[in-house]
Structure formats: C-alpha cells, structure tokens
Amino acid sequence: MPIPLVDLTAQYRRLKPELDAAIQRVLDRGQFILGPEVEALERDVAAYCGTSQAVAVASGTDALELTLRACGIGPGDEVVTTALSFFATAQTIASVGATPVFVDIDPVTYTLDPAQVDAAISSRTKAIVPVHLYGHPADLDALLRIAQARRLAVIEDCAQAIGAALGGRRVGSFGLAGCLSFYPSKNLGAYGDGGMVVTSDAQLAERLRILRMHGSRDRIRHDVISRNSRLDELQAAILRVKLPHLEDWNAARRRHAQTYTRLLTQAGLADRLALPQARAEAGHVFHLYVVRCQDRDRVAGQLMERGIGVQSHYTIALPHEPAFASLAHRRGQFPVAEQAADTVLSLPMYPELSEEHLRTVVQSLSEVLRGFGPSKA
Numbered sequence: 001m002p003i004p005l006v007d008l009t010a011q012y013r014r015l016k017p018e019l020d021a022a023i024q025r026v027l028d029r030g031q032f033i034l035g036p037e038v039e040a041l042e043r044d045v046a047a048y049c050g051t052s053q054a055v056a057v058a059s060g061t062d063a064l065e066l067t068l069r070a071c072g073i074g075p076g077d078e079v080v081t082t083a084l085s086f087f088a089t090a091q092t093i094a095s096v097g098a099t100p101v102f103v104d105i106d107p108v109t110y111t112l113d114p115a116q117v118d119a120a121i122s123s124r125t126k127a128i129v130p131v132h133l134y135g136h137p138a139d140l141d142a143l144l145r146i147a148q149a150r151r152l153a154v155i156e157d158c159a160q161a162i163g164a165a166l167g168g169r170r171v172g173s174f175g176l177a178g179c180l181s182f183y184p185s186k187n188l189g190a191y192g193d194g195g196m197v198v199t200s201d202a203q204l205a206e207r208l209r210i211l212r213m214h215g216s217r218d219r220i221r222h223d224v225i226s227r228n229s230r231l232d233e234l235q236a237a238i239l240r241v242k243l244p245h246l247e248d249w250n251a252a253r254r255r256h257a258q259t260y261t262r263l264l265t266q267a268g269l270a271d272r273l274a275l276p277q278a279r280a281e282a283g284h285v286f287h288l289y290v291v292r293c294q295d296r297d298r299v300a301g302q303l304m305e306r307g308i309g310v311q312s313h314y315t316i317a318l319p320h321e322p323a324f325a326s327l328a329h330r331r332g333q334f335p336v337a338e339q340a341a342d343t344v345l346s347l348p349m350y351p352e353l354s355e356e357h358l359r360t361v362v363q364s365l366s367e368v369l370r371g372f373g374p375s376k377a
C-alpha cells in the first residue's frame, strides 16, 4: 500500500458536505476578496492563538515580509534567525533589504539555540525571528528574555506550528507577532495559498492592513508603496470549516508521533535513527515527524521505491543557500544545522494515518536499513 508524505484528499472526503456548502455560500454571496469570511476567520484565529488582532494575507511568506516591513525593518538592519528552516524565513528578511544573521540550532528541538543568540546581536539588530520548526515551539522564554534585555522585536515564524503551545499558551502570542501559513499541507491548510499575522499590538495590525492593500487605508488615498497581499473569501470559508477540527488533528499527529517512536524502538531502530524528542513542557504539533539517519538520500530513495512518501526538510542549511553566497558563510560555522541538513528525513505524517499505515512505514524502514551499515546519525 503506497503511503504518501501527506494526503490532502482524506481530509476533504471527511469534511466534503461542510466544505462544499461553505464554498457555495461564497459563490452565492458574490464577494470574493476581504469580506465577511475573512473577517470572521481573523477573529477566530486571533481567539485561538490568544491574541487580540489578526490580519489575513496572501501567504505565510507575505505574513513574514509585511510584518518585518510594518516593524520598520529595512536596509542597514540585521535580523537574527535560525540556520535551519524553509527558505522563506530568511528570504523575507533579505527582501525587505535587511541582513539575516544566522544562528545554529539546538540539536534536540531543531530550533534557534538561545545560548548562541547574544553573540549574534549587534547595534544594527532589530529583531529575532525564531521558527517553531516541524511544529516544536522554539525556546521562547529564553529568547524573549534576550529580546527584552536588548530591546528587540520577536517575530515568531509559526508557519509549521499553529496550535503548538508552551506552558499552555499558544505560539504566535509570545512575541510582537506570529506569522502563520495556510499552505495546503500545513496543519491548518487552505486549498491554495494563504497566511495570517496574529498580534496583540493594534498599531502593528493597522499598519499590516494598510500594507496588504497597496499601502492604502481607505482604497482611495495611498500613503506608502506596498503591494496586493490579501486572503480570498473562498480560502477563508474553507479555513473556517477546518479550524474547529484543528485541535483533534493536532492530537492525532501527536498520537501518530508516539506510535512511530514506539514502533521504531520495538523494531530496534532507535539505535540506527535519531528519533524526535520534544522538550517536556512543549506542546509539539508534529507538522512533520523527522528522524535522522546516515546514508539519508539512499534510504529515502529506497523508501520511495517501496511507495513510502518521504522528504527532507531541509537539505541545505540556510546560510549555505546559493542565494546567500554574498554573506560568505563557510561549512563548519553551523555544525548542528549542517549535520541536520545532511541527515534529516521526514516520514509520512497527516491526521488520517491509521496504525496500519504507521506499521507499514516502520516495516519498510526496517527492511531498507537492514541493507545498510550499523551507524547512527
């Protein structure tokens, strides 16, 4: 039985009547951009994340970029961020004209290592952008302490972690702002691109509302040069059907992660793979279940041949992306992120997986690894 990395049709099949009705409602109303569905979604997501405001935009990438701009960050400024993430985290810092200053990750959580952040801060630093990678909250307590002491904004990249929590409080509500992605495969996914900024700073939210609409407050007069970055009503209506299920879906992901860990351990593979470990107080939402293994690319190839959908998030540490060649980072400067980029492997993960699916993945991994040497990542 082939098992994809993510199956988006399973969720649609379960919610089809409600989703179809929501789509029809928008078509019948005939209002397609920034209407009542978007406003209701903004209220619901703000309440869910524990902030007073939310501003819907066209993607998670735009959520990050417009937040940086709304904070006045631009040429000459530096922004401290993680060496391991999806490219957009660092790209947006560069696209507003600022310089990303990369910091290595914690080897257990794969998130920004607070112990190394102080040394990366200079007089030009304006913000810290931690990423709750794979759904594991970054060490926000430590990062906020540093940010407060150095008077820096914390902009949380929550693209992979809607619903993740620390001490019972949801990510996105800790920093000045949290940036969400509704890319279809995310824990709360639309049927197209979408994103949102959550914040309890009303002035920041107002600036974002202007930036998402050509720099205009009233669609008549334009105060700054910006762009069009809006969520459409169809996506908002779809997301409103899905949001009430998010807690159950995140709980299912956590259960699958526990099952994977149990089955991989029973299969004697815990010595061959580095299994994910959550910090005790962290409400991990397992956007991805990521193991590390030697010979990763060959293992991945053989799993794909057996119909198991795997992928690596990510194979190039951000400082070593060709687009950042001008920053002249050398291999060895970010040893933990570099080792992760060489070895990480994401196994199939979505709420609708059954225990049989998980057993099949573990069985296949076990068979593939039998053909390889005994080393651990």
Ligand SMILES: Cc1ncc(COP(=O)(O)O)c(C=O)c1O
Residues within 6 Å of the ligand: 059, 060, 061, 062, 085, 086, 088, 089, 131, 157, 159, 160, 180, 181, 182, 183, 193, 194, 195
């Ligand atoms: C960590 C991270 N940041 C930012 C983004 C960008 O989000 P989007 O694809 O919605 O632009 C993504 C998603 O792909 C992501 O995983």
